[in-house]
Amino acid sequence: MRADAGTRRSVPPAVAFTFRVGSREPRGVTITAARMAAVDRNAAALDVSTKQLMESSGHALARAVRDVAAPGDSVTVLAGRGNNGGDAFVAARFLDGDVDVSVRLLGRPETITTEIARENWAALQSAEIDAERVLDSKSLALGDPDVVLDGVLGTGVTGAPREPERSAIVAANEADATVVSVDVPSGMDADTGEVADVAVEADRVVTFHDLKPGLDGRDDVTVADIGIPEAAETFVGPGDLLSLERDPQAHKGDFGRVMVIGGGPYTGAPALCAQAALRAGADLAYVACPDAIADTVQGYAEDLIVESYEGERLRPRDVDVLLAAAADRDVVVIGPGLGGADDTLDAVRDFLAGYEGTAVVDADALQVVPDVDTDATLVCTPHQGELATMGGPRVDDWEERAALVAEFAAELDVTLLVKGAYDVISDGDVTRANRTGNPGMTVGGTGDVLAGITGAMASTRAPVQAAAIAAYANGSAGDAVVDERGYGLLASDLLGEIPPALWGER
Ligand SMILES: NC(=O)C1=CN([C@@H]2O[C@H](COP(=O)(O)OP(=O)(O)OC[C@H]3O[C@@H](n4cnc5c(N)ncnc54)[C@H](O)[C@@H]3O)[C@@H](O)[C@H]2O)[C@H](O)CC1
Numbered sequence: 055m056r057a058d059a060g061t062r063r064s065v066p067p068a069v070a071f072t073f074r075v076g077s078r079e080p081r082g083v084t085i086t087a088a089r090m091a092a093v094d095r096n097a098a099a100l101d102v103s104t105k106q107l108m109e110s111s112g113h114a115l116a117r118a119v120r121d122v123a124a125p126g127d128s129v130t131v132l133a134g135r136g137n138n139g140g141d142a143f144v145a146a147r148f149l150d151g152d153v154d155v156s157v158r159l160l161g162r163p164e165t166i167t168t169e170i171a172r173e174n175w176a177a178l179q180s181a182e183i184d185a186e187r188v189l190d191s192k193s194l195a196l197g198d199p200d201v202v203l204d205g206v207l208g209t210g211v212t213g214a215p216r217e218p219e220r221s222a223i224v225a226a227n228e229a230d231a232t233v234v235s236v237d238v239p240s241g242m243d244a245d246t247g248e249v250a251d252v253a254v255e256a257d258r259v260v261t262f263h264d265l266k267p268g269l270d271g272r273d274d275v276t277v278a279d280i281g282i283p284e285a286a287e288t289f290v291g292p293g294d295l296l297s298l299e300r301d302p303q304a305h306k307g308d309f310g311r312v313m314v315i316g317g318g319p320y321t322g323a324p325a326l327c328a329q330a331a332l333r334a335g336a337d338l339a340y341v342a343c344p345d346a347i348a349d350t351v352q353g354y355a356e357d358l359i360v361e362s363y364e365g366e367r368l369r370p371r372d373v374d375v376l377l378a379a380a381a382d383r384d385v386v387v388i389g390p391g392l393g394g395a396d397d398t399l400d401a402v403r404d405f406l407a408g409y410e411g412t413a414v415v416d417a418d419a420l421q422v423v424p425d426v427d428t429d430a431t432l433v434c435t436p437h438q439g440e441l442a443t444m445g446g447p448r449v450d451d452w453e454e455r456a457a458l459v460a461e462f463a464a465e466l467d468v469t470l471l472v473k474g475a476y477d478v479i480s481d482g483d484v485t486r487a488n489r490t491g492n493p494g495m496t497v498g499g500t501g502d503v504l505a506g507i508t509g510a511m512a513s514t515r516a517p518v519q520a521a522a523i524a525a526y527a528n529g530s531a532g533d534a535v536v537d538e539r540g541y542g543l544l545a546s547d548l549l550g551e552i553p554p555a556l557w558g559e560r
């Protein structure tokens with residue numbers, strides 16, 4: 055029953071952003087390049103295309119250049135082949151006519167990496183704006199421009215600048231000009247804020263949507279609102295799934311061993327939960343259950359590893375064995391089908407008191423959470439009735455609920471995934487909402503599936519991200535079933551739809 059010893063995954067830190075309703079102000083918080091890409095993708099799913107965002111970015115840049123340039127001044131635009139360069143092309147289009155603008159593309163136009171940047175390059179050609187490619191460092195002699203717009207490298211940079219970008223950065227620094235950088239000074243790593251041996255020394259940086267690492271505390275940085283809707287951050291969306299890409303070098307065990315402690319009065323719940331964990335990409339799923347139901351649980355799916363203890367339900371005397379087994383697993387899901395007998399709840403309390411890993415807590419087990427003494431990281435998945443039983447808020451309006459759930463999560467020091475028409479996910483710091491799912495999912499067992507997906511996700515990422523993705527995927531799976539066949543779904547129908555919900559939208 056023991057799984058192979060594997061390397062523990064490092065869990066990425068929670069991304070810092072807070073829940074705001076209605077605010078459109080740039081917030082002065084820092085966003086990583088990976089989170090920015092996720093938000094960008096979420097915006098596209100909300101019908102705000104990246105090309106629209108690029109237009110806003112270019113407009114903001116042009117305004118910044120006009121602030122430092124007098125009419126008729128010469129402005130040289132240095133553009134790399136990614137979207138950072140694309141932003142600079144748009145800026146050049148806005149600036150043309152007011153200033154003397156000339157664009158230098160670092161490479162052949164055919165090698166521009168994105169369609170939207172290529173389209174904006176073509177727009178410069180069509181408008182006969184002075185725009186030419188430069189292929190070597192010699193042709194990078196910039197002359198004597200008043201302003202250099204640095205669109206060489208942005209958040210898509212990997213490693214230190216290579217040629218010809220490297221020479222372009224040197225040329226920008228050598229020019230006796232005011233240098234305005236697009237999004238980040240080229241040569242700065244937008245994920246860490248680290249500066250390469252060669253990097254643009256900007257006089258001014260116009261960064262988009264939120265500060266990037268390395269830019270906080272600088273007084274030469276402007277944050278431009280580029281029209282990303284608030285909903286792209288608030289609501290879980292397809293961008294959140296981008297982090298599910300797998301490294302081709304991945305090993306068995308890298309995606310988690312999930313242990314479901316469940317069953318007793320019910321048999322289907324732990325089986326559904328563990329199967330959902332597998333469908334959500336966990337490498338191994340174990341069910342720890344009473345021996346009276348072990349054969350029944352195994353009968354649901356041969357992929358499950360069923361480990362049993364004596365009797366018909368969980369009791370305190372079973373806890374030591376479970377703790378020993380849990381030490382070898384990445385995540386425990388505790389609750390599905392356990393029932394609410396007093397001695398079962400005592401056992402849950404004892405288990406959590408002795409456990410130090412990550413536990414997803416669902417169903418009857420939720421009752422013990424408010425007064426349990428534990429060092430474990432808890433992700434609790436109550437519906438609104440269960441939340442009220444835990445002492446949490448009960449309000450109809452989801453936005454009000456979100457704010458109160460965040461407070462309650464902070465008070466309990468847990469991550470909450472509160473199920474509803476709009477699920478609310480919060481660890482007290484980061485709060486998200488999910489609107490996938492449908493009324494067909496009120497059928498029994500869908501919560502067990504959700505808990506299993508959450509368990510799988512929590513073995514590879516921060517709890518709040520895990521819960522957000524799980525809520526989204528569970529709801530999307532339910533939507534797929536209902537779209538195809540109408541209401542009357544079974545929770546087991548969701549299982550086969552979990553993989554396309556997680557990996558199909560790419
Ligand atoms: N939502 C938004 O924030 C928006 C941001 N926009 C801008 O897009 C860039 C990021 O664009 P991306 O295409 O992902 O990457 P870059 O332009 O930064 O660079 C990719 C480009 O550079 C090459 N490259 C990578 N590393 C190196 C290196 N070390 N040396 C040389 N060349 C390198 C790579 O091969 C590509 O060709 C973001 O910063 C914003 O400016 C959009 O406007 C949309 C909205």
Ligand SMILES: [K+]
Pocket residue numbers: 138204205206207208235236237238239240
């Ligand atoms: K740049």
